[in-house]
Amino acid sequence: MENKNSKTPEEILVDKKINRRNFISFGTFFLLGGAGFTAWKWLYNSPVEPEGGITSGTRIPLRKALNQTELAFRNFFSPHHLVKTYPKSMAAKKVRQNSDIGLTDTSFKPENWKLALEKDAKTFLHLTIEDIKALPKTEIVFDFKCVEGWDQIQYWGGVSFNDLIKHYGLEEYTRHKYVGMDTPDKNYYVGLDMESATHPQTLLAYEMNGLPIPINHGAPLRLIIPVKYGIKNIKRIGTISFSNDRPRDYWAEEGYDYYAGL
Amino acid sequence: MKEIKEKHALLMRWTHWINFPILTIMIWSGLLIYWANDEYTLTLFGHTFFRFFPDWFYKWLKVPSHLAEGLSFHFLFMWFFTLNGIFYIGYTLITGDWKEMVPQRKSFKEAFLVVLHDLHIIKIAPPQNKYNAAQRIAYTSIIVMGAGSVLTGLAIYKPVQFSWLVWIFGGYHFARIIHFVLTLGYVLFFIIHIVQVMLAGWNNFRSVVSGFEVVYIDPKPEKEVLDNNEKAPMPELSSSMVSREKEGASPKQIKETRISEIDPSENLEYDHKISGKEALDTLDFKDEKVEESDHSGNNKEKNDANPLKLDGENLPRA
Numbered sequence: 001m002e003n004k005n006s007k008t009p010e011e012i013l014v015d016k017k018i019n020r021r022n023f024i025s026f027g028t029f030f031l032l033g034g035a036g037f038t039a040w041k042w043l044y045n046s047p048v049e050p051e052g053g054i055t056s057g058t059r060i061p062l063r064k065a066l067n068q069t070e071l072a073f074r075n076f077f078s079p080h081h082l083v084k085t086y087p088k089s090m091a092a093k094k095v096r097q098n099s100d101i102g103l104t105d106t107s108f109k110p111e112n113w114k115l116a117l118e119k120d121a122k123t124f125l126h127l128t129i130e131d132i133k134a135l136p137k138t139e140i141v142f143d144f145k146c147v148e149g150w151d152q153i154q155y156w157g158g159v160s161f162n163d164l165i166k167h168y169g170l171e172e173y174t175r176h177k178y179v180g181m182d183t184p185d186k187n188y189y190v191g192l193d194m195e196s197a198t199h200p201q202t203l204l205a206y207e208m209n210g211l212p213i214p215i216n217h218g219a220p221l222r223l224i225i226p227v228k229y230g231i232k233n234i235k236r237i238g239t240i241s242f243s244n245d246r247p248r249d250y251w252a253e254e255g256y257d258y259y260a261g262l
Numbered sequence: 263m264k265e266i267k268e269k270h271a272l273l274m275r276w277t278h279w280i281n282f283p284i285l286t287i288m289i290w291s292g293l294l295i296y297w298a299n300d301e302y303t304l305t306l307f308g309h310t311f312f313r314f315f316p317d318w319f320y321k322w323l324k325v326p327s328h329l330a331e332g333l334s335f336h337f338l339f340m341w342f343f344t345l346n347g348i349f350y351i352g353y354t355l356i357t358g359d360w361k362e363m364v365p366q367r368k369s370f371k372e373a374f375l376v377v378l379h380d381l382h383i384i385k386i387a388p389p390q391n392k393y394n395a396a397q398r399i400a401y402t403s404i405i406v407m408g409a410g411s412v413l414t415g416l417a418i419y420k421p422v423q424f425s426w427l428v429w430i431f432g433g434y435h436f437a438r439i440i441h442f443v444l445t446l447g448y449v450l451f452f453i454i455h456i457v458q459v460m461l462a463g464w465n466n467f468r469s470v471v472s473g474f475e476v477v478y479i480d481p482k483p484e485k486e487v488l489d490n491n492e493k494a495p496m497p498e499l500s501s502s503m504v505s506r507e508k509e510g511a512s513p514k515q516i517k518e519t520r521i522s523e524i525d526p527s528e529n530l531e532y533d534h535k536i537s538g539k540e541a542l543d544t545l546d547f548k549d550e551k552v553e554e555s556d557h558s559g560n561n562k563e564k565n566d567a568n569p570l571k572l573d574g575e576n577l578p579r580a
Contacts, residue, residue, distance in 0.1 A: 014264050018476060021266075025472035029279070036283060062334035069337050076423040083422050143434060145421065148329065149299030151434055227422050255330030257337070262423040 048255075054191075054246045057255030070259035075262065077092070079199050083226040086141045091155035096207060097216050098146060101250065102188025103236055108179040113184070118241040119173065129206065129220045134169055135159040138203060145262060146230040147251075156224045157207035173242040174198055180247025181223055183239035191247035192225065192232060196261060201226045211219055229260045267477045269392065269469040271357065277350035278470060284346060285338045288411075289445055290323075294332025297325045302442055314442075340415065347408050362392040363400050369395040380461075404451055407444050414441040 007015070049056040049063055058066070115132065117125040139157040163172055179197040182189040196202070203224040206213055213219045218235025223234055231251040241247060252258040270278075286449035297320055306311040320326050354360045365373075372388040372395035379398075388395060417427040417437040431437035459467055469475045 008263075010263060014266065017266060018264070018474075021472050029471050033279075040283070040287075057332055060336045065338040066334060069341075073420060075422070076420065078423070079426065081423055084425065111302060145297070145434065149295065149438065150301070156473065160580065202516075204347060251330075255334065257333065 015189050017224075049215050051253070053253075054248065055252045055258055057253055059181075061202075062101070065256045070257060070261070072248075073261070074193075074195075074259070077195055077227075079195065081227075083142045083201060083262075086139055086143070086153050090153050091141050091209060093209070095154055095217065096146075096150070096152050098148075098230065100216065102183030102185060102234070103216065103218070104187070105185040108184060108236070112184050113220055115221060115237060116239045117170070118239050119243070121241075125168065125170075132159055132204065132206065132221065133166070136163050138163070139207075140201060140203060140224065140226065142201070142226045144226075144230060144233075146261065147256065155209050156203060156205040157210065158203045158205035158224065159220070160200065161202040161204060162200065164204060165198070176242045177244045178242070178247055180239075180241040180243065181234050181237050181250075182239045183234065183236050188234060189248045190223070190232045190234045190235075191249040191252070191258065192228070193259065193261075196225060196227050199225070200228050227262055229262065231256065232260055263479060265477050268473060269475050270474060271359070271550070273349065273353045274359070275470055275473060276355070277346050280297075280346050281343070284339055284343050285448060287335060288343055289448065290340065291332045291335035292445060293323065294325055294328040295336060296331075296442065298329040302439065337419075340412075343408075344412050347412065348529050351405060351409075357558075363398060365395065365398040369398050371395075373399050380458075388445065400454075404448075407447055407451075411444045413443070414438075428469045489560050490506060 025256060042143075042166070043059070043061055046059045046061050048059055053116055055063055068183070110129075113129065115127040116123045117127070136159065137157060138160045139154060141155045143151050144154045145151045174194055174197075177194055179192045179194060180189065204221055205224040206215070206221050213222060218237075221237050222235040223233050223237060244256065249258055251260070267488060278520075292535055298313060300320075302314040303310045304314075355523045375384065375388050376394045376396040378384045393401065410444060413427060414431055416424055417431050418434060421428045421434050421437075428434055431440055465475050
C-alpha cells in the first residue's frame with residue numbers, strides 16, 4: 001500500500017482528473033436535476049383552463065399536449081378499421097350503466113319524444129321514433145369501453161348514422177367538421193369529429209339485447225359509437241347538430257380529452 | 263496505483279437518469295388512471311389475498327377521483343418515456359454494448375451463483391466483465407418490459423386503430439393486465455436496484471454519474487502481462503487476478519472481492535473478451551491450468567493450485 005504522502009506525479013494527475021470529472025459530472029447532475037424539478041413544479045402548478053371554453057378542467061399545457069397527441073393519432077384513424085364483433089351469446093345480460101347525467105328530468109316521456117336535427121341552432125328536421133325504426137336496421141355486438149378502464153360486450157340495435165344521412169339526403173351536412181348531440185334537458189352533450197360520426201359502425205340505437213332500450217340506458221334513442229370511449233355514447237339524444245366549430249362536450253369540460261377516440 | 267476505468271457511456275447515463283423521473287411520473291399518473299377501475303386482486307382458489315390497492319394506499323397518495331389528471335399527464339410523458347427508451351436501446355445496439363448486457367447461455371446458472379454470493383453464502387462470485395450474470399438478466403429484462411409497457415399501453419390506448427396489437431396481447435382486457443403487472447415489476451426492480459446500488463458502494467454509484475470507476479492496479483507486473491498477452495491462453499484471466507482493492511478495504515474484505523476482469527492494458531474499458539468456459543474452468547482449481555496461465559508476477563512461487571487465493575499477504579498480482 002503506497003504512502004499517501006508520497007504520490008508520484010502521475011498519481012497526482014490521476015487524482016486531479018478524478019476530482020475534475022467528479023465535479024463536472026455531479027455538478028451537471030445536480031444542476032440539471034434542479035432544472036428538471038423546477039420544470040416539473042412549473043407544469044404541476046400551471047393554471048387550469050378556465051370554465052366557459054369548449055375544453056376546460058385540466059392544466060393548460062397538458063390540454064395543449066392532449067390536443068397535439070390526438071392530432072398525431074388521428075392519422076391512424078380509418079373508417080376501414082372496424083371494432084371486433086362477437087356472437088350475441090357473449091353479450092352481457094346485465095348491461096352496466098355508469099351515470100345518469102341528462103336523464104334526471106322525470107317529466108321526460110319517451111312517447112312524446114322527437115329527434116331534432118339542427119344547423120346554426122335552427123331545427124331543419126324532426127323525426128319520430130317510428131321514422132327512425134322505418135330505416136334499415138343494424139345490430140352490433142361489440143366490446144364497449146369506458147374511459148375508466150372497464151369493458152363489456154354489449155348487444156345493441158338501431159339505425160346506422162350513415163343510413164339516416166343517406167335516407168334523408170343530408171350529405172351536405174356531413175361536409176362539416178363536427179356533429180354535436182345533446183340530451184333534451186341540455187345537461188349532457190357530446191361533440192364528435194365527422195370522421196368518427198360517419199364511421200360505418202356508428203349507430204343511433206333504440207334496442208338493447210333485442211328489446212327497446214330502458215329509460216336508464218337512454219330511451220328511446222341513444223348513440224352507440226364503438227370508435228369512441230363510452231363518454232361519447234350519449235344516452236337520450238334530443239338534438240343532433242352540424243357545425244364546423246367544436247360543439248360543447250360534457251367530459252371535455254371536465255378535463256378529459258375532447259377526441260376520446262379508440 | 264489509481265486508474266480511471268471508463269464504465270458507462272454518456273448516453274447511457276443520460277437515458278438512465280432521465281428515465282428515473284419520467285418513469286416515476288408514468289407510474290404515478292398510471293395509478294391515477296388505474297384507480298378508476300381498480301379491479302385487480304391476487305386471488306387463489308377463490309380466496310383474495312391482496313387487493314390492488316387498499317383504500318389507505320390511495321388516500322395516502324391522493325389518488326381518488328383524478329382520472330382526467332392522470333390521463334393528461336400520462337399522455338404527455340409517454341412520448342418522453344418512449345423516446346428515451348428508443349435512444350437507449352438504439353445506442354446499446356449500435357455501439358455493440360448490447361453484448362455486455364444480453365444474458366449468455368451460462369448466465370442463468372451463473373446468476374444463481376451471483377445471488378448466493380450477494381447473500382454471503384458463497385465467497386467467490388463468477389467472473390464478470392461489465393455486468394454479472396444477474397445484472398445481464400435484469401437489465402435486459404427491464405428493456406423488454408419497457409417495450410412491453412409501451413406496446414400494451416398503445417394497445418389499450420387505441421384498441422380500434424391498433425387492433426392487431428390488441429390481438430397480440432390476448433385482447434383488451436388482458437393487455438391492461440399485462441400493462442399493470444409490468445408496472446408492479448418496475449417497482450420491484452427499483453427496490454432491488456436501490457438496495458444493490460447502496461451495497462455496491464460509492465465507486466460504483468459514481469460511475470453512473472461520472473462514467474468512470476476508480477481501480478487500483480499495480481503498475482510493475484503490467485509489463486509482464488503485456489509481454490505474455492499474446493501467448494497466454496487466457497490472458498484476460500490472469501490479468502484479472504488483480505486485487506480490486508476497494509478504497510480503504512481491509513485484507514479481509516479483499517477476500518470476498520469479485521474477480522473482475524480488469525484489462526490493465528492501454529485503455530481501461532470493459533470489453534467483451536472473457537470467454538465463459540475458460541472463466542469457469544479456472545474456478546476448478548486445476549493445477550495444470552494454473553501453471554499454464556500463471557503469467558502473473560506471482561513471485562515465481564507456485565502457490566499450490568489455487569489461483570484465487572486471496573489473503574492479505576499473498577495477493578495475486580498480474
